[in-house]
Amino acid sequence: MxxxxxxxxxxxxxxxxxxxxxxxxxxxxxxxxxxxxxxxxxxxxxxxxSKDKLFDAIFENIMSQMFAVVAENIRTDMSLPELLGAFVEFYNDFFQMNPFYPQFIFHEIWQNPDRLSEIMKSQQIAPAEIVEKIQQKVPAINNSDLTAEHMIANVLGMTLFPHIARPLFQRVFFNNDNDKYSRFLSERTDFLKELMTGALMGATSSEMNNKPDEDF
Amino acid sequence: MxxxxxxxxxxxxxxxxxxxxxxxxxxxxxxxxxxxxxxxxxxxxxxxxSKDKLFDAIFENIMSQMFAVVAENIRTDMSLPELLGAFVEFYNDFFQMNPFYPQFIFHEIWQNPDRLSEIMKSQQIAPAEIVEKIQQKVPAINNSDLTAEHMIANVLGMTLFPHIARPLFQRVFFNNDNDKYSRFLSERTDFLKELMTGALMGATSSEMNNKPDEDF
DNA sequence: GTTGTTTTTAACCATTTGGTTAATTTTTTC
DNA sequence: GAAAAAATTAACCAAATGGTTAAAAACAAC
The missing domain is CATH 1.10.10.60 (Homeodomain-like)
Structure with missing residues (x-):
């Protein structure tokens, strides 16, 4: 070669x-x-x-690139707010650099979810591990309506939405101004990091009432 | 005929x-x-x-069905928590009934954002109206990091994520159990409604410090 | 520099697919 | 109930598209 x-x-x-x-x-x-x-x-x-094989190669290439960072973050011993902050920051940067990726990935999620969950396994992404980590770092969660799954859905939802809805959201709320929207996205990284830190402040300091007011 | x-x-x-x-x-x-x-x-x-014309008809049909409810909700004089709660409830029901819609809509957002924003106009969905309504009902927002746009992104993100990510999220966190996931989604409606009510409680009662602790 | 191997290309092939047409059946009109 | 109009079908068409092939070009080995 x-x-x-x-x-x-x-x-x-x-x-x-x-x-x-x-x-x-x-x-x-x-x-x-x-x-x-x-x-x-x-x-x-x-x-x-073949076209299919080529597509497989590309898809695996992209997902590995993404999951490598995710897996690395999970294995550090940051505090939960730090960890979630790192996720938010990574996804925001990654998708600002590759705006088509979110829609591309979600499309695959619907066309071929099994393959994607195989790739996750092969990349050492273990969901159970994440849930456990959250439950361990936020003991209050065990007596709360806010399950780890809700929390993950909240963080991912708030983080990903502006990316996957970008063409419409930018048009409708930002006059279709690309630079303005990019600033919004950058600013949003900090906004979300603060929001999560604030929301977790109460809950992580252990012996709390069993229903924290500040959820997300 | x-x-x-x-x-x-x-x-x-x-x-x-x-x-x-x-x-x-x-x-x-x-x-x-x-x-x-x-x-x-x-x-x-x-x-x-033609295929394109048929597709147009279908797409408009679906979006009208959705936006009709949205437009109707906006025009009521519910309180903001009630209004947002109504959105969450509607979207959760609507997408539980039509699980393919979210991905279908997002796909169109990327392929043809202009058409979609045209349809929104024709359906009397005015984003400025929504932003104003929020600013008027949450005066504290004007001195806060939490702009109306962030707030909308938060609500939509948290609401839509479990639907658009369903095939993967269900597999990974719910053992691919359909019923279990449906219960999660139903339960999540209430969870989000309470979360939002709680978060807005402080902010809506007008004269507050300019940085509410309980954001979303 | 001749020979063998790998890489690259132009031309071609088979299938799929959106779309058309001309004829047939069904419905309406009077 | 005959004539006109509308709805339905089977057969066909042309373009697009993923994929193949045989020959040429580039490269390596000696």
Whole structure:
């Protein structure tokens, strides 16, 4: 495998990433990928056999990139507010850099959830581990309506929504001004971090009433 | 236009709704729509001219159904917690009944945001109106980090996330148990309503410190 | 620099698919 | 109940598209 070959494969991956992420598996055209990579269409099959295989490679590539950071964060011993803050910060940066990813990933979640949960396993993402960590760091949660699952849904929901709804949300509330929306997103990182820190302040200091007022 | 014709059109719309909502515009096949409707494929074109036109009809149909309720809620004079509670309740019911809708809608948001914002206008959904209503009912918001836009993102995010992430979230945290997840969603309606009521309690009672502790 | 191997290309193929058409059946009109 | 209109169907068409192939070009080995 010479240097030229490596280069070609890289060009294909980059081009395929762009096209698949924007248009999805069904919407993507092999010809367009070849054109963007500046190579002959037959080369796509020479390197990756089929459209499906190429898509698999791209999808795994992207998800690994994402889950690597997630897995790393989980395994540190930050406090819960710090941990959640790190998540928020990472997702906001990551999706600001790759605006098409959220919709792309959710699309796959609906088309092929099994594969995604396989990839999670292979990337050492263990949901039970996360739930346990939360329950251990927020003992009050065990007597509360706020289960760990609700909490995760809250954090992910508040974090991801502005990204996945971006084209509409930006149009409707920000006059479709890209820069303005980018500032909103950056500002929101801090906003959410403070919000979560505040909300967890009471609950984490252990022996509390069994229904904290400040949930999220 | 006789009764038979109306019946056929209804059958087409129902079948097309199913297929488009599950597979998207690109993934849907005209033949499959015809088969599900139990009619000849040519009839699809006889009634709706083209795949795009048929899709438009379906999409508008669905969005109108949704926005009608939203518009109605906005125009009542409920308190803000009541109003937000009504939203949460509606979306949770609506998407529990139509689990494919969220992903379907977000897909369209990315493929054709302009059309969607047109439909919103035609359905009398005015975002400025919503923002004003919030600012007026939560005066403290004007001196706070929590802008109306953040608040809307929080409510929508927390509400929609469990629906749009359902296949993965259910698998990963609920052992892929459908009933269990449905209970989680129902329970979550109440959870979010209480959460929001609690969070707004302080802020709505007017003259407060300019940075409410209990945000969302 | 000839030979063998790998990479790249242009041309081609088979299938899928949205869409059309011309004929047939059903319904309406009078 | 005959004529006109509308609804329905089977057969067909053209374009798009994923994929293949055989030959050419680039490279490596000696």
């Amino acid at each position: 010479n240097a030229l070959k490596v280069e070609t494969e890289k060009k294909i991956i980059e081009a395929a990433k762009e096209v698949f992420v924007e248009k999805g598996l069904q919407g993507a055209r092999m010809q367009e990928i070849a054109d963007r990579a500046g190579i002959n269409k037959a080369l796509l099959h020479y390197y990756f056999r | 006789n009764a038979l014709k109306v019946e056929t059109e209804k059958k087409i719309i129902e079948a097309a709704k199913e297929v488009f909502v599950e597979k998207g515009l690109q993934g849907a096949r005209m033949q499959e729509i015809a088969d599900r409707a139990g009619i000849n494929k040519a009839l699809l074109h006889y009634y709706f001219r």
